Structures are given as C-alpha cells and as structure tokens.
Amino acid sequence: MTYCVGLKLDRGLVFAADTRTNAGLDNVSTFKKLKVWEEPGERVVTLLSAGNLAVTQAVISLLSEQITDAAEGQSTIMNAKTMFQVARIIGGAVRQIHETDGEALTAAADSFFVTFILGGQIKGETPRLFQIYSAGNFIEVCDDTPYLQIGEHKYGKPILDRVTRADMRLGEAAKLVLLSFDSTLRSNLSVGMPVDMLLYNTDSFTSDRQFRIEQDDAYFRQVSDGWSNALRDAFASMPEMDV
Amino acid sequence: MTYCVGLKLDRGLVFAADTRTNAGLDNVSTFKKLKVWEEPGERVVTLLSAGNLAVTQAVISLLSEQITDAAEGQSTIMNAKTMFQVARIIGGAVRQIHETDGEALTAAADSFFVTFILGGQIKGETPRLFQIYSAGNFIEVCDDTPYLQIGEHKYGKPILDRVTRADMRLGEAAKLVLLSFDSTLRSNLSVGMPVDMLLYNTDSFTSDRQFRIEQDDAYFRQVSDGWSNALRDAFASMPEMDV
Numbered sequence: 001m002t003y004c005v006g007l008k009l010d011r012g013l014v015f016a017a018d019t020r021t022n023a024g025l026d027n028v029s030t031f032k033k034l035k036v037w038e039e040p041g042e043r044v045v046t047l048l049s050a051g052n053l054a055v056t057q058a059v060i061s062l063l064s065e066q067i068t069d070a071a072e073g074q075s076t077i078m079n080a081k082t083m084f085q086v087a088r089i090i091g092g093a094v095r096q097i098h099e100t101d102g103e104a105l106t107a108a109a110d111s112f113f114v115t116f117i118l119g120g121q122i123k124g125e126t127p128r129l130f131q132i133y134s135a136g137n138f139i140e141v142c143d144d145t146p147y148l149q150i151g152e153h154k155y156g157k158p159i160l161d162r163v164t165r166a167d168m169r170l171g172e173a174a175k176l177v178l179l180s181f182d183s184t185l186r187s188n189l190s191v192g193m194p195v196d197m198l199l200y201n202t203d204s205f206t207s208d209r210q211f212r213i214e215q216d217d218a219y220f221r222q223v224s225d226g227w228s229n230a231l232r233d234a235f236a237s238m239p240e241m242d243v
Numbered sequence: 244m245t246y247c248v249g250l251k252l253d254r255g256l257v258f259a260a261d262t263r264t265n266a267g268l269d270n271v272s273t274f275k276k277l278k279v280w281e282e283p284g285e286r287v288v289t290l291l292s293a294g295n296l297a298v299t300q301a302v303i304s305l306l307s308e309q310i311t312d313a314a315e316g317q318s319t320i321m322n323a324k325t326m327f328q329v330a331r332i333i334g335g336a337v338r339q340i341h342e343t344d345g346e347a348l349t350a351a352a353d354s355f356f357v358t359f360i361l362g363g364q365i366k367g368e369t370p371r372l373f374q375i376y377s378a379g380n381f382i383e384v385c386d387d388t389p390y391l392q393i394g395e396h397k398y399g400k401p402i403l404d405r406v407t408r409a410d411m412r413l414g415e416a417a418k419l420v421l422l423s424f425d426s427t428l429r430s431n432l433s434v435g436m437p438v439d440m441l442l443y444n445t446d447s448f449t450s451d452r453q454f455r456i457e458q459d460d461a462y463f464r465q466v467s468d469g470w471s472n473a474l475r476d477a478f479a480s481m482p483e484m485d486v
Binding site: 154155157158159161162163169170171172174175176178179183186187199209211219222223226227228230231232233234235237238239240241242243 | 397398400401402404405406412414415417418419421422426429430442452454462465466469470471473474475476477478480481482483484485486
C-alpha cells in the first residue's frame with residue numbers, strides 16, 4: 001500500500017508521499033515515490049505514485065527516456081506548454097506500459113493498477129494539480145476540494161476534510177499533511193516512514209523546499225504527540241451523553 | 244455499506260449501528276441493524292449486522308424461529324449457558340443460510356458476505372463481545388483492543404484508537420462512539436443517520452438503555468460541532484513546520 005497527498009493552495013502546492021512498498025507482509029522495502037522534473041525558473045513537475053511498483057517505475061523511466069531521446073518536435077513533460085499537456089503525456093506513458101505489460105500481469109493474476117498525483121507549474125500558468133488513473137485518464141482539482149489522496153486514503157481523510165483551507169500557509173499545510181499521515185501510519189502497517197515532502201511556492205519554479213521526514217524527526221514527534229494530547233483534551237472537555 | 248461499533252469496557256458494553264442500507268446509490272433505505280434478545284434479570288444478547296441484508300435478516304429470523312420452535316433439549320441463544328455457545332449458535336445459523344442461499348447468490352454474481360458484532364451477558368459470566376464472520380467462525384475481544392468495528396471502519400478508527408480506555412464511563416464511551424460515527428458519516432454516503440445505540444451496564448441484565456439518535460438530535464449536534472471546533476483550535480495551537 002501507499003499513502004500520498006497533494007494540496008493546491010493559494011500560496012502553492014504541497015506534496016507528501018510515504019516510502020513503504022511491500023510484496024506481501026513479509027517483504028517490505030523503502031522506495032521513494034516522489035519524483036520531480038524541473039527546469040529552474042521555468043517549470044517544476046512533481047509526480048507521486050501508488051500501485052504496482054514495477055508499473056510506476058516503468059512509467060517514470062519511460063517519461064525520463066522521452067526527455068533524453070526526444071525527436072525534433074516530440075512532446076515531453078519538459079517541453080509541454082501546459083500542465084494539462086503534461087498530464088496527457090503521462091497518461092499516454094501509462095497506456096504504453098499497459099500495452100506491453102498489461103496482458104502478462106493479468107495472466108499472472110496480478111493487476112495493472114496505478115494512480116498518480118501530478119502537480120506543478122509551467123511559466124505562463126498558475127500551479128495545477130491532477131490525479132491520473134490506470135487507464136491514463138485524469139481529473140484536475142477544483143476549489144471545492146483542493147486536495148487529492150492516493151493509496152490508503154481513508155484514515156487520513158477526516159482531518160483533511162475538516163482543516164484544509166485554500167488560504168493556508170505552506171508550513172501550516174505541511175503540519176496538516178503530517179497529521180493526516182500520522183493517523184494513517186497508526187492504522188495501516190503497509191504505509192511507512194520516512195515521508196518525502198515538497199513545498200512548492202507559486203511562481204518560484206524551483207523544488208528546493210524538498211525534504212525527508214524520518215520516524216524520529218523532532219518536529220514530526222512534536223506534532224504527533226501534541227495531536228494525541230490535544231485530541232484527548234478536546235474529547236474530555238465535551239459533555240458526556242446523559243442517558 | 245454499514246458502520247457498527249461495539250465496545251467492551253469495565254462498566255459494561257456499548258453498541259452502535261447506523262441504519263442505512265442501499266442497493267446501488269439510487270436505492271437507499273433505513274433498516275435497523277441492532278437486534279436485542281433478552282430475558283430480563285438473566286441474559287441480554289445483542290447483535291449488530293453488516294453485509295448482505297437478505298442474509299443478515301435470514302440469520303436473525305432463523306435464530307428467532309429456533310427460540311419459538313425449540314425442540315426439547317435444543318440449544319438456542321435464549322437457553323445457551325455461555326456467550327461462547329451463543330456465538331456458536333449464530334455461526335451455525337450463518338452456515339445454514341449459506342447452505343440454502345450461497346450457491347444462488349454466487350450464481351447471480353452477488354456475494355454471501357456478512358459480519359456481526361455479538362455482545363451481551365448471561366448470568367454467571369461477565370459481559371463478552373465477539374465478531375462473527377461469513378464462514379460462521381468468530382473472535383472475541385481481549386483487553387488489548389476492547390472494541391470491534393464492522394462495515395466502513397476506517398474513517399472512524401483513529402479516534403477509537405486514540406481515546407478508548409477500558410475504565411471509561413458508558414456516557415463517555417457513547418460520546419466517543421458518536422464522534423467515530425461523525426467522522427464516518429462525513430466521508431461515506433453509504434453510512435447514514437439515525438444511529439441506534441444500546442448502553443449495557445454490567446450485571447444489569449436489561450436492555451432498557453436503548454435509544455435512537457436522529458440527525459437533528461441536540462446532543463449529537465453539540466458534540467459534532469464542538470469536535471470540529473476543538474480540532475481546528477488544537478490544529479491552530481500547534482507550531483507550523485518551519486521549512
């Protein structure tokens with residue numbers, strides 16, 4: 001399993017991805033699921049991955065090779081004019097991998113299942129955030145629901161639903177995302193630390209606010225423990241049912 | 244979908260069940276999923292149901308008919324000596340319905356899927372709490388994890404994990420359960436109000452603290468709104484990530 005979140009806020013984009021992958025409960029590893037392509041000053045493209053690791057890696061390798069080997073006039077995620085075109089290129093790569101691997105996966109009773117959160121900004125546009133499905137189709141977030149989740153989304157959704165506001169500062173949104181991860185990590189062993197994060201400020205066209213939160217990270221421990229205590233206090237402060 | 248919770252605490256048992264059933268998104272109804280059999284002063288047996296409604300109703304009807312038509316010496320949930328025996332009788336009823344209906348359900352591409360939370364007390368025993376599966380097998384809660392959930396359990400689990408304590412008062416546990424429902428109701432349309440509840444005090448051998456919480460219930464509104472505000476305040480009071 002996996003848990004990844006993307007938020008589109010007035011001030012920019014926030015991305016977070018856990019790093020646990022597993023082939024059965026007895027085979028657990030750490031893999032980075034947050035990938036960035038960038039041309040500083042011009043574009044930042046971020047991709048978070050969930051699903052079959054062989055498929056998500058193949059999609060990313062294909063996209064990277066397209067950039068290196070692009071023929072004259074060929075569209076890649078590094079020369080596409082809009083994030084919508086980037087989403088189409090990634091959807092196309094998913095379909096290409098499905099063509100080569102889909103049948104064999106089905107024959108092996110495995111499933112061709114992937115989802116991506118794609119976000120970023122290309123000069124001339126505002127930041128945009130998309131979710132891309134196994135079929136290569138995709139949706140874009142709107143103001144009503146400014147976040148996307150992939151993987152194990154349920155445990156961490158209530159806090160996002162209650163607290164997310166488009167006018168949050170990015171550091172405030174990072175706190176929110178870590179609390180959403182904390183709820184998920186407590187309940188699902190197939191989601192695991194460390195967590196990779198990227199805070200992207202609108203019009204910065206750089207991914208330099210990228211970092212990894214380890215299990216023993218002081219800030220993570222502070223918000224995790226603080227949240228548990230605050231919830232218990234809030235619970236105790238409310239009246240009991242009188243029945 | 245469905246959401247039901249059962250807690251086994253030092254002071255007794257707490258049960259809660261939503262009432263929404265649906266056959267597709269366009270066919271939604273209200274059905275009670277909390278069933279009580281009792282002999283005041285001697286036993287209280289409570290069953291919460293999730294899964295295929297035709298199957299859960301058939302199981303309950305079969306159990307009720309066994310009580311009415313019991314042959315001399317036949318075990319029923321009203322004469323069984325222990326809650327373990329009651330769980331076996333219910334598991335047996337599930338298997339009997341599987342024998343009559345399982346094949347036809349599979350043939351119709353439907354599934355024979357049910358789960359139950361069974362709790363109660365029979366004179367001579369302390370209160371006990373079980374979860375019964377589609378195969379008729381079951382588990383009993385232990386002190387490490389004093390609650391059970393069936394149906395859509397994920398959204399409402401973080402609050403149970405953080406707050407549940409065996410020494411809670413039943414009114415306090417009722418507050419906790421309603422908050423767990425509140426998180427679930429906000430995120431999953433297939434779980435719906437009203438919520439049926441039963442608070443059972445150890446050695447009371449009566450189900451008289453049974454009631455229904457409607458959408459506009461004043462106490463439910465108070466804890467639901469109060470909880471949202473408390474979460475937002477707790478969130479605001481914690482330091483932002485400094486990155």
